Amino acid sequence: MTFNLKSFLKTTLAASLTFPILTAGTSVFAEEQPSQIEAEAALLVDFETGQILYDQNADSQRGIASMTKMLVEYILFEEIEAGNLTWDTEVSISDYAHQVSQNYTLSNVPLRSDYTYTVQELYEALAIYSANGATIALAEEIEGSEQAFVDRMRQLVESWGIEEFELYNTTGLNNSSLFGNHYPGSDETAENIMSAKSMAIVAQKILEDYPEVLETSSIPTKVFREGTPDAISMLNWNWMLEGLSHERLDVDGLKTGTTEFAGATFTGTASSDGRRLISVVMGAGDGFADRGLRFDETSKLLDYGFNSFEQLTLIEADDSVDGIEPISVKNGVEDEVTIVSTESLSFYLPKGTDTADIQYTFEPNEEFFNDQGQLEAPIDAGTVVGQLVVEDNDMLQFIDGDTEQVVPVATSQSVERAGFFTILINWVSDFFGGLRNRF
Template sequence: MKKTMKFGLITVITLMMGAFLPVTNPVSTVHAAGAAPKIEAKAAFILEPSTGKVLMNQNGDEKLGIASMTKMISEYLIFEAIEKGEIKWDQAVPISDYAQQLSQDNSLSNVPLRQDETYTFKELYQAMAIYSANAATVAMAESIAGSEPEFVDRMKEKVESWGIKDYELYNSTGLSNADLKGHMYPGSNEKNENAMSARSIAIVAQNLLESYPEVLETTSIPMMIFKEGTSDSIKMENWNWMLKGFVSERENVDGLKTGTTDFAGATFTGTAEENGMRIITVVMNATDGQKDLQKRFVETDKMMDWAFSNWEKVEVYKENDGLEGVKPLKVENGKTDNVKLAVASDVSLLVPTNTDVKDKEATFTAKKKILNDSKQIEAPIKKGTNLGQAEISIKNDDLGYIDGSKGAKVDVIAANEIEKANIFVLAGRWIKVFVSDLF
């Protein structure tokens, strides 16, 4: 009985104290992303390509061997040559002595090539993208640039244009120089290997997907027969075991490129899209990857699980929506004295899952020379006129990105048309200002 009375008294006192305690509310509507998994590899990296946000960086800035992930750069240059009209998909590709000799090396990933047979760019590109065929890659490089070293010079120029500086490129394939039958880039030796950081190879993949998303139509093919119906036919199974029908199958994976050499270990640049969000993953030199070729895909699966569980892309504006939280621009000599601002395209933000994106903010920067000395825009103004750019973000200091700008940038346009005021309207305004100044 005494214990019951004591408990009751404590409860009453606790409740009374609670009545006078201040009530606190959460200060943020942003839910932090869960801790990233530890990946059993020399380096691991996750990039959301449309925003450039880095979601994971595990030793992603150390230069390491990239092996056949090199071929993503070659793929870019092939698509670019098609786009420029330098080559055509149905165009025949001559097979040099070197390409023919290399194609006969069964210790390397190859399709057999003969000099008395006709091969199109389409056929050799498919062999490269699906089966990582090395001699096929060399043949296309030679045909496009005149020689493989000249093609490598184009590769270097291209990656530098993307801001990549931590690279070594010696061939179009990613093979060890020691496997090139003596056909090495001038000034290099048998010990030289293609190398790059995980961040940089993710940037390569980002540019490839942005410029030529059709690459996924081929990289997502699990199996194809090369030269089907001929005596040279060969079954090409994709080295990406995350595609449908393979041991590490994962839904929505549609690329992108594997790579394996003694120097680089087992590597993989993967990509998948779920719920409207695409990610690029990079695993370099997976632990015991040479003994267990599935390891790189197991680790990639962990990365994709984490990224898709903890992050999402959320639409915060639709095209032509009015820009919130930003004052209209003042208009000089217009029928109305301001013009409303609108976004020129849809805007989505990459945020931790369950983030309340209603709490957004915008920072507007007017286009250069569009404002006069009075910080006004001159009428007339057509609806849809580009007025500048805005950065849209969530009102929170830290959304959890490893790096990358906080918000999303979007062009800002005039939401309405402003006609130039006639002389009578302007005179009336002048008189109104004059009288106001008098009194």
């Protein structure tokens, strides 16, 4: 019979580790959740941890419309950060960008083909007014063509672990609105598609890496090219901003989108008492007959996230772990050593959750243990000898797809190696003990 060290260690060291954390059978999506969100898909996520607080068809693939432009913003910030562009860089307008910008059935600021605009001007038009011609102009400035920019968008989302998506243009418009400028291989009716969960990942990435996006996404109104004959008033399509029809003072972003195919969509974000949430609603009506529905449903999600959860610290950093006995040390001046957590572990749980049944376990690092499940001296303080694992369950879901959460555990003190005679005695004891077991 083959000896399995890992199985042995788990059995001997973790058999008693049945730590209560969450009530078995309880779900985040239970009676305290808001009533069904009036949208085809909806998602609520804690920004810092990526923990999912509400999920309604969040893996379904749907049209994302102008929420696509968050990807354009991310790449633009990358270019600024790399020094390839500045906010004052002058951008020429191609015939394609000009033609799209003159279509007033779409969201646009009118662009002249005989004029240049700063990156700052075009970015503000994109972020505040979702201007489609301005978006194309920025994409062409960065990559030379919209097609090349779409290739970069695709690479970007793949680098974030997003596997299912369809991206054909930078604006989120249906191809039928692009005057024949279609991504190779796409047809007249193609449109960008992702899931609510994927859009939350996009939002989380841009907020993590370029939080300055909120400085512009939170502007309710601004005049494009103020003081010139081309001046046009831009009203942010995010009507939850201060002074607009669905004002909510904790909301400061992020991006709306509307097409016939996608319906009304909105990736929102709000911050309250030092905590930030990300919400996504997709297909919340058509955006024309019921223009405020996506904001009403977003508000329900945010109320739920801010009011119905509390953060529970399950494991404190630098604490001895309840239930783990000191670990035996072989050939050391001490016979055993205690282990402590190296990090804290917290989750957001519905208020009043009874922490009763769901368990975490100790997974040892085989590298440090002998066949008897002992640590071999010398051992330094702070040596990570394993981890505590909170297994996947219905209450703890994350947008990155993690199925378990872990906390490394380490030795609390050093144990020096014993002297020669102590080691010799241990060897003799092990030798004769082995003989007894053999016969």
